[in-house]
Amino acid sequence: xxxxxxxxxxxxxxxxxxxxxxxxxxxxxxxxxxxxxxxxxxxxxxxxxxxxxxxxxxxxxxxxxxxxxxxxxxxxxxxxxxxxxxxxxxxxxxxxxxxxxxxxxxxxxxxxxxxxxxxxxxxxxxxxxxxxxxxxxxx
Amino acid sequence: xxxxxxxxxxxxxxxxxxxxxxxxxxxxxxxxxxxxxxxxxxxxxxxxxxxxxxxxxxxxxxxxxxxxxxxxxxxxxxxxxxxxxxxxxxxxxxxxxxxxxxxxxxxxxxxxxxxxxxxxxxxxxxxxxx
Numbered sequence: 001x002x003x004x005x006x007x008x009x010x011x012x013x014x015x016x017x018x019x020x021x022x023x024x025x026x027x028x029x030x031x032x033x034x035x036x037x038x039x040x041x042x043x044x045x046x047x048x049x050x051x052x053x054x055x056x057x058x059x060x061x062x063x064x065x066x067x068x069x070x071x072x073x074x075x076x077x078x079x080x081x082x083x084x085x086x087x088x089x090x091x092x093x094x095x096x097x098x099x100x101x102x103x104x105x106x107x108x109x110x111x112x113x114x115x116x117x118x119x120x121x122x123x124x125x126x127x128x129x130x131x132x133x134x135x136x137x138x139x
Numbered sequence: 140x141x142x143x144x145x146x147x148x149x150x151x152x153x154x155x156x157x158x159x160x161x162x163x164x165x166x167x168x169x170x171x172x173x174x175x176x177x178x179x180x181x182x183x184x185x186x187x188x189x190x191x192x193x194x195x196x197x198x199x200x201x202x203x204x205x206x207x208x209x210x211x212x213x214x215x216x217x218x219x220x221x222x223x224x225x226x227x228x229x230x231x232x233x234x235x236x237x238x239x240x241x242x243x244x245x246x247x248x249x250x251x252x253x254x255x256x257x258x259x260x261x262x263x264x265x266x267x268x269x
Contacts, residue, residue: 029231029242046258065235066244068251069197070186076255085182086255090212090244092227103227105251110181 007097008130008137012042019043020129020136022117026053026106027092030062038096039115043127043136046079047118049086050104051093054115058108063089068105076109084109093121098138141172190241192218197243204247215243223247 011018023038033039033053041051058064067089076084086107093102104120128137145153157171186194193215200220204213211223212230216239224230230244 029235044258049255065242066231068245069243070194072251074251074253074255076257078257090227
């Protein structure tokens with residue numbers, strides 16, 4: 001049973017396998033992503049950043065207009081050892097259903113097509129990954 | 140045509156791997172070289188003029204800002220410091236010149252981690268035959 005302060009999202013099924021996700025809105029200089037409603041974004045605890053956006057989304061919302069200096073762009077490394085230079089911008093992200101406003105670094109890299117929320121995003125949250133009901137719940 | 144020289148031992152490994160992958164033909168090394176360059180291009184970003192000016196301005200003002208306005212949000216555009224704001228919300232709302240292709244916003248004194256682990260999910264478009 002959900003408490004009054006609990007909000008839940010159904011798991012995403014992007015590629016045949018269901019995965020935990022939560023709904024968010026990115027506030028960029030050129031507008032919000034998505035334009036209306038919220039964007040269901042996969043939670044990936046293997047990514048230790050805040051939010052990774054596809055190159056297209058990064059540009060669409062105007063994150064190139066709130067970018068960090070190149071000195072602060074990090075190097076990303078996959079578990080297989082492949083390294084990428086990430087572009088990084090500072091932005092506000094909202095979780096509307098929970099009334100949360102977060103400030104954090106949004107990353108992308110050349111060729112990236114994924115949107116992922118990482119460990120930095122969920123570090124202040126109490127999340128329940130409810131496998132049997134295929135829902136992510138934030139209390 | 141690209142010409143250059145690399146260390147002998149790297150060249151030997153590269154030629155051997157290229158031929159193992161693409162066959163013992165004349166074009167094998169060229170195909171492997173093209174795939175290698177595509178990977179490198181993914182790592183290195185082109186520095187456009189406006190972005191270069193903004194980064195140069197950042198390097199010129201960062202020490203002074205860290206001494207005078209720690210914790211503030213600085214905006215750099217058109218190669219100069221636009222202002223320092225109390226919140227990110229205020230900083231983002233500053234006017235963007237029409238046609239601007241780049242702007243810097245950073246929290247003064249904050250040094251983000253230089254490494255990020257991407258995990259298994261991160262996937263990229265193909266860089267060609269490898």
